[in-house]
Amino acid sequence: MAEDLTWVAPEGSWASSAARRRNMQAIRSRDTKPEKLVRRLVHAKGLRYRVAARPVPDLRRTADLVFRPTKVAVFIDGCYWHGCPEHYVPPRTNSGYWSEKVLRNVERDRDTDQRLTEAGWLVLRFWEHEPSDTCAEKIVDTVISRRLHTTNG
Template identity: 45%
Template sequence: MSRSEMMSRIGSRDTKPEMLVRQGLHALGFRYRLHARDLPGSPDIVLPKYKSVILIHGCFWHAHMGCRNFRIPKSNTDFWKEKLARNTERDARQIKELEEAGWRVLVVWECATRDSSSGKLVDTISKWLHHEVRIIQVPDNQ
């Protein structure tokens, strides 16, 4: 199977990291919308009551610099550099549009969901939603 075939099979919704966060939030009593197409970038999780959105970013597809789970493929390097740069620019633009529309934005990196203490991650998100902590991005496990 070629790299192109493998990459094309990777889904953008209902990923394992996204499901982990969704299940944890639901267990804590949070209710949310998924992939709201009426908002810039169709955020993964939208919590209208808190005027907040949560973006679950895969370390590869969103170019998580410095992360042990991200590296540019050794073949077709120029293509991947351009592709990932466009993804990063799009992410920044969409976050800015959401914030300008009055939404609070939280980015959760895939590597943060790989930790065995996923309850701690969801607890941190819960505190952020209740304005108990001020975070820009959930810490990752580099």
């Protein structure tokens, strides 16, 4: 006898359907194409960094690139998940839930920026749609500048 393998969302589940659940599980939280391209460009300029690391160990937030000696944390934010003012489009299904989710992400981003700044870190944030070479150049210039600043004074 064949078992019924129909997926049913548990009460209060974030996934409104089996298809939505599969879609959400396939979304990467790290190693996205924009991240990988920026990392490759920064690495080619001779800089080394940590990937998907916590800048501050007791803060449960990870940056996409972390330059510990110079205290620079880099985030490459996805337009949808972080509410890009140019590209964010509210979803048509379950819009209340997803809009609240994005709003919480934006609030957490601001909280992360504040906490890292208070801990002496410089936070660089880029949107996934920004040109990778422009992002990489800004990162390299910032890290080198902070290296020179810390060694000279």
